[in-house]
Amino acid sequence: MAEEEQNASAEKLKEKANNYFKDKDYENAIKYYTEALELNPSNAIYYSNRSLAYLRTECYGYALVDATRALELDKNYIKGYYRRATSNMALGKFKAALKDYETVVRVRPNDKDAKMKYQECNKIVKQKAFERAIASDELKRSVVDSLDIENMSNNLYLITIDAIEDDYAGPKLEDGKVTLKFMKDLMAWFKDQKKLHRKCAYQMLVQVKEVLSKLPSLVEITLKETEKITICGDTHGQYYDLLNIFELNGLPSITNPYLFNGDFVDRGSFSLEVILTLFGFKLLYPEHFYLLRGNHETDNMNQMYGFEGEVKAKYTAQMFQLFSEVFQWLPLAQCINNKVLVMHGGLFSEDGVTLEDIRKIDRNRQPPDSGPMCDLLWSDPQPQDGRSVSKRGVSCQFGPDVTERFLEQNKLQYIVRSHEVKAEGYEVTHSGKCITVFSAPNYCDQMGNKGAYIHLRGSDLKPEFHQFTAVPHPNVKPMAYANSLMQLGMM
Numbered sequence: 001m002a003e004e005e006q007n008a009s010a011e012k013l014k015e016k017a018n019n020y021f022k023d024k025d026y027e028n029a030i031k032y033y034t035e036a037l038e039l040n041p042s043n044a045i046y047y048s049n050r051s052l053a054y055l056r057t058e059c060y061g062y063a064l065v066d067a068t069r070a071l072e073l074d075k076n077y078i079k080g081y082y083r084r085a086t087s088n089m090a091l092g093k094f095k096a097a098l099k100d101y102e103t104v105v106r107v108r109p110n111d112k113d114a115k116m117k118y119q120e121c122n123k124i125v126k127q128k129a130f131e132r133a134i135a136s137d138e139l140k141r142s143v144v145d146s147l148d149i150e151n152m153s154n155n156l157y158l159i160t161i162d163a164i165e166d167d168y169a170g171p172k173l174e175d176g177k178v179t180l181k182f183m184k185d186l187m188a189w190f191k192d193q194k195k196l197h198r199k200c201a202y203q204m205l206v207q208v209k210e211v212l213s214k215l216p217s218l219v220e221i222t223l224k225e226t227e228k229i230t231i232c233g234d235t236h237g238q239y240y241d242l243l244n245i246f247e248l249n250g251l252p253s254i255t256n257p258y259l260f261n262g263d264f265v266d267r268g269s270f271s272l273e274v275i276l277t278l279f280g281f282k283l284l285y286p287e288h289f290y291l292l293r294g295n296h297e298t299d300n301m302n303q304m305y306g307f308e309g310e311v312k313a314k315y316t317a318q319m320f321q322l323f324s325e326v327f328q329w330l331p332l333a334q335c336i337n338n339k340v341l342v343m344h345g346g347l348f349s350e351d352g353v354t355l356e357d358i359r360k361i362d363r364n365r366q367p368p369d370s371g372p373m374c375d376l377l378w379s380d381p382q383p384q385d386g387r388s389v390s391k392r393g394v395s396c397q398f399g400p401d402v403t404e405r406f407l408e409q410n411k412l413q414y415i416v417r418s419h420e421v422k423a424e425g426y427e428v429t430h431s432g433k434c435i436t437v438f439s440a441p442n443y444c445d446q447m448g449n450k451g452a453y454i455h456l457r458g459s460d461l462k463p464e465f466h467q468f469t470a471v472p473h474p475n476v477k478p479m480a481y482a483n484s485l486m487q488l489g490m491m
Contacts, residue, residue, distance in 0.1 A: 237268025262294020425452025
């Protein structure tokens with residue numbers, strides 16, 4: 001085929017990809033941008049467009065590579081700088097993002113959007129520098145030490161939490177404790193878009209921090225033959241879909257235990273309602289309701305994807321700091337009957353990691369950029385053997401051989417993880433040894449996916465999948481509280 005014909009064919013494929021993008025079918029958009037690039041690999045626009053599609057599917061590593069390639073082909077292509085800056089922002093690489101926003105502002109001094117993004121990014125870079133400057137080697141003082149909540153015994157409290165006003169008609173803790181009645185009242189109250197009194201919210205956070213801090217990094221449980229547990233994946237602030245899970249599968253109880261596998265917050269704009277409901281059930285049934293940390297239970301993600309903004313809008317910056325402390329105590333993995341290992345992300349960047357290594361992880365911190373803690377929160381499976389660079393730009397992708405070796409070394413049957421949207425709500429890969437479950441249907445109001453949860457029974461540990469679809473929610477859009485830099489526009 002002549003070069004002119006190839007380029008014309010590539011342009012048709014790009015148009016096809018653009019149409020899929022407009023329909024929010026990002027996987028097909030990526031497919032046809034890729035085919036266009038195979039015919040015309042020197043077109044910066046194709047790389048930039050595919051970069052945006054990768055951003056929409058949270059493949060930030062691939063998005064960064066494509067945006068960089070677009071700029072290598074055409075250093076004057078302004079959208080390439082935008083894409084690369086957004087990719088770096090999503091990865092928490094704020095200085096690199098600032099450099100690209102500077103370039104855009106220099107070239108387009110009258111571009112209001114570019115100016116706003118530059119100023120916002122510059123503010124974050126300065127804030128991070130300030131935080132580093134005031135950080136000391138001493139243990140940071142806990143927010144708990146500065147609270148004064150009635151009925152609590154610590155005398156070190158400095159900041160008084162207001163007593164509950166007489167006209168507050170919402171749920172209240174009974175003698176400072178979560179009860180089943182309180183949880184039912186709380187869910188109904190939140191469903192009506194009402195706010196829990198901040199005294200109750202603080203009490204719950206202080207108590208759940210104490211509960212979580214006593215847990216190991218690897219929680220180990222045993223299901224008897226007749227017992228079952230329900231495993232849910234990402235819920236991402238989709239509160240009304242969480243209520244639907246409880247409607248379909250029953251409320252948590254001693255005889256109906258649940259495990260929620262991370263990413264409770266961010267993106268969805270009812271994250272506070274989701275996390276307080278989950279924390280409430282953890283307090284009510286500490287031995288029968290389990291929570292694992294996801295990559296979004298971290299400061300960088302919360303700053304960009306909405307949870308920090310939501311807590312500040314509904315309560316205070318101080319309360320977000322307390323959430324941050326609590327998140328650091330969430331366990332990283334759970335082993336069921338010594339046979340099934342559950343974690344949010346996946347397996348490791350190198351062979352030889354054992355369950356004992358997971359037990360030894362010091363988790364009370366923000367996750368590092370590499371190593372076992374990072375991998376548990378961030379890695380993804382891939383169909384081919386071996387490992388490859390992560391599509392997300394963090395951790396790695398691991399193949400069926402990696403899974404096989406890990407299971408064999410640790411005498412396990414299979415792993416369950418979440419972390420990725422799946423059209424059917426779940427996916428079984430690696431010859432049945434790597435299962436993904438995702439419980440946020442029609443993710444971000446745009447993916448059209450089903451949600452799912454898994455039943456595991458002690459008798460055989462064979463996973464049973466239950467799918468469900470999204471339910472209506474009040475007219476508050478996803479990402480309503482997210483950093484403005486993450487509001488991605490059309491190409």
